[in-house]
Amino acid sequence: MSTVAEATRTVERPVSRGRWLRRTPLGRFITKLPFWLLIAAIFIYAIFPFYWAIRSAFTPEGELFRTPVDYFPKHPTLANFREALSTPTFQHALINSTIVAGSVTLISLAIGSIAAYALGRFRFRGRSAVLYLMLSMTIFPQIAILGALYTMITRFHLYDSLLALIFSYMIFTLPFTVWVLTSFMRGLPGDLEEAAYVDGATPLQVFYKVLLPLIAPGLVTTGLLAFIAAWNEYLYALSFIQTPNKYTVTLAITTFQGKSGFQQPWGQIMAATVIVTLPLIIATLVLQRRILAGLTAGAVKG
């Protein structure tokens, strides 16, 4: 810490040019300009590829494959969306992905919240060992067990079925759910719980009547993150699914085929891209604050 004398000396230091830049509106604008340019650059960098997908989705095929490129569609059309949505593989894929991601999320939340209750509200030997196990599982490389999963799934006759995906996706959704929900459980105050015990509630009643409602926002966030992870998965889907009508959205989007066969139908692919992504983006933006909290709980608290 410095003395008052030193402080006044540093304040007096700026020269007249600096004062002009800080005092007049134009001066202030000039000093701030690089900052705003940087902000604009970051904003455009983050948004542009998605904008480009949207503009390509609304551009008719004829304008899409033409140079020089138009930066806005001149004759916006919904044709690409119609085409994409009428493709049977893509229709199936939307349903399949919803089934898979939905079931994985629900199962993970059910099992995960019970485990989080034990890990977050009880004190017992081996608790931190389990927590570390779950944490190490969240960074577990999926490719490391592909060989065994492949033989297990064929042995159980699950190959080329959605069950294979529901089963194998648990490996990344469950440990993550347990870890994040535990941090939510830990954050709850203890007095409500104690009051319930005094009233003669059993631990299970405390769990679903007192604690579960309290961490409902946490369940929504964690559920959304698990859903996104399952919705986005590609490696296992590619390895365990063969028939096109069992494709998930990631498989469908990478295997889109045009009618002509030799030019990739980029307009339709981009329309499909927007359809698949828009719900995730909207949900993410609505739950923004919570998601940030959930992500940092999952990643930084380690």
Add this chain to the structure above:
Amino acid sequence: MQRRQTRLGWLLLLPALAVVAFVAIYPLGKTVYQSFTNQEFLAGIEPTKWVGLQNYRDLWHDTIFRQSVWETVKFTLITVSFEFVLGMIIALVVNSNFKGRGAMRAAMLVPWAIPTVVAAQMWKWMFDDVFGVINDAGVRLHILHHSVAWISQPSTALAAVSAVDIWKTTPFVALLLLAGLQVIPRDLYEAADVDGASKWQQFWRITLPLLRPAILVTLIFRTLDALRVFDVFYVFYGNRPDTQTMAIYAQSTIVSDGHVGYGSAVSVAIFLIIGLFVVIYVTFMRVTEE
């Protein structure tokens, strides 16, 4: 009471532990076991038998595997360093107070919310050699003399996939670093201002040292993620030999070729390589802490 809590605690953990054991721990053990056998997917060609270290000996001399390791390590070094530097700049910018900060943060979540496979498709179209916006903008702004075949040309292939990963992940890195920046007390900077320290000095003397835990966690997570990269490369190049990553090599050995035994050895090798990076990071953390 204590004993009852212990019993109930384990009872509640049982379902989660059973699932983890069944989908992760047992398969991991089984993969290790398979890596010592000559198992093939199409059974009946040859009976599966124990071959000891044979797969690992073959792997040591496998030039395709070696190349895939090198490709993955290059990708990891490129993406993690870009994401870290860009992410740091973005985090510092967003951490200062300005109008529209909320909108900015929302915009940063967009790349994160887009599935990797979808992001790869979007960029593949942007990289198109004839109708792609990157070539068009590059030529219009006189950065490029003529259109470039970013994807099919081997010299730009790695840069092209890296660009997708950097775009998708930098905002996330920035958000993690931002979370770290926000817990640094403001009065430290005020005191430094009073002492006449420049912004540059403040960054090196206050921000970086206090941000160290957040930086290390971010780097570890990013490195581990980059080492197992699969989606972007596969969407861009399939299993084209010159752009195979370790994960693609393992997947195509197991699934496309059906060499389950050998592919399992590749998987185990990937696991060990990733483990090696973890050990390096953790030792580095310990050393610098002292």
